[in-house]
Amino acid sequence: MSLMKHLTAATATIALTAGMAAAEPALIFDLGGKFDKSFNEAAYEGAQRWAKETGGTYKELEMQSEAQREQALRRLAESGANPVVMTGFAFGDVLAQVAPDFPDTKFAIIDMVVDQPNVKSVVFTEEQGSFLVGMMAAMASKTNTVGFIGGMDIPLIRKFACGYAQGVKAANPDATVIANMTGTTPAAWNDPVKGGELAKAQKSQGADVIYAAAGGTGLGVLQAAADEGILAVGVDSNQNHLQPGTVLTSMLKRVDNAVYAAFTEGTEMTAGVNVMDLAAGGVGYAMDDNNAALVSDEMKAAVEAASAAIIAGTTVVHDYMSDETCPALTF
Template sequence: MTPMKALMASATALGLLAGAAAAEPALIFDLGGKFDKSFNEAAHTGAQRWKEETGGSYKELEMQSEAQREQALRRLAETGANPIVMTGFAFGEVLNTVAPDYPDTKFVLIDMAVDQPNVQSNVFNEGEGSYLAGVMAAQASESGTVGFIGGMDVPLIHKFECGYRQGFLAARPDGKVIVNYTGTTPAAWNDPVKGGELAKAQQSQGADVIYAAAGGTGIGVLQAAADMDILSIGVDSNQNHLHPGKVLTSVVKRVDNAVFDAFTVGENVEPGTKVWDVRSDGVILAMDDNNAPLVTPEMTQAVEEAKAKIISGEIEVHDYMTDNTCPVD
């Protein structure tokens, strides 16, 4: 089935027929699917919360290939969906092309900033949350060596990596962070087997805490870490429950809140850029019954102190995406 036919079949199955009367919000998931237990699933959670709380309905679409990004946006806009929410930085370039053609439609982009009069951009300070995870990993590591496994080798994921390394090395200057990326194409987001292999390789080099910022690939990292009886750190969604007692924490991006807010405001979405950071609790470390036995009072104190200093400005977490550098390189 061609990408266009697959999209048409998906849209038809979802009831996305031209001429639909009532404007409904819509959500397009990035590659990896809405149940990736990570980024996309966080967006789905927010949409479902809105549906349950309001009784409203929304359209959703899962892409099968990169070629469908523009097709998906245009089809939803033509059916009257408003606003249309997209998950993933990869929609940025396409949205710059599509948004001007539908001036009466509001578009909401998550994870990338696009400057258009009918676009709201939601960006997260993942570096700050990753810094806190690094501080926590420094407390938890017995070997003094930890790991980071990224998905697609792009600046956004280097932002996670850089924040993590800054936090870890600030707390443990003599420590070591091993870094690997899964690949350079979008397939890197959905390769749990490769993620598991990289985790095993890092463990063989002494890593006893591994942070995965890799979408669906990260599920393989967390599984391998649990199998090897070392700790992992989840990302985007709270992944602590996947391996209770083995996931130290998760760096949660409140993507669910971004989607919920956009659906709630509806067609009155304000254009511009919304920043979700540690100060606004837009990026948090997940703490629950699943990781409580792993978290010592010393860890909690170290994280809270670092968080307070980030908020006050005493600690400035360098944003890799500003200049494609990391100060601890």
């Protein structure tokens, strides 16, 4: 082959490769914004990790209201973003309507199951991680009373509360669990003032460790616990550093891993349900310099043993969402 033919062939190959550039993935955050220090921020960190490791870029979108869900999804799909990843159960109904209109686009939803051939549904066993931090809360409590403050009163958040209460009772059958939800609308995810008020009210009822599963509202719970001289438990992201020395631990929900995996799979993403449980590293609890002094060796040993038993299947934590009942807590 002549040199000219070689060069022509090489140029054609380069042009073809350029035309096949990978589609940009996209991430849509739920209400509360990407810097909520909790659920959305974990998703953001997963996307950022992917971008740093691959040098790739991605589109992102923060919604300002419920009404934007369908518009946001359609806009990203129409722009050629693939896959489109969204955080939060509230996208479920909209995604079920939109996904069939874009059969060549892959979608991933976190915290809801949407049965479509181009959708990956990522769910977590929040009850397992909550069980572990519940054990720690019970062992750290001096009053035998602990609290739970949820965001929006939905089955998913009752799942957190129920797992937590089971862990509390496993460590101390005589303990009392006080549970409150912040509200019944999406505004409940972003009301730190109300979170702080609920925390103070629970303290007045004897609670000296309070677990917040409430998005941005939880920041008010952590602040109030620090102000009142009691302990708090963070959620989703590692929140130990937000109030060092008064956050006992944080229940880690590895939304970052879910987003990172979805971006990594890209257009080859497989549809179906992906359960991120304790065994898969989907949930856990946070230990670092900020809470090391609060967690005794006895607490660590008890939680590690419980974790091994859950993974082995010898300890089964009841999932509130399986039948909307909770053996350890009355709502």
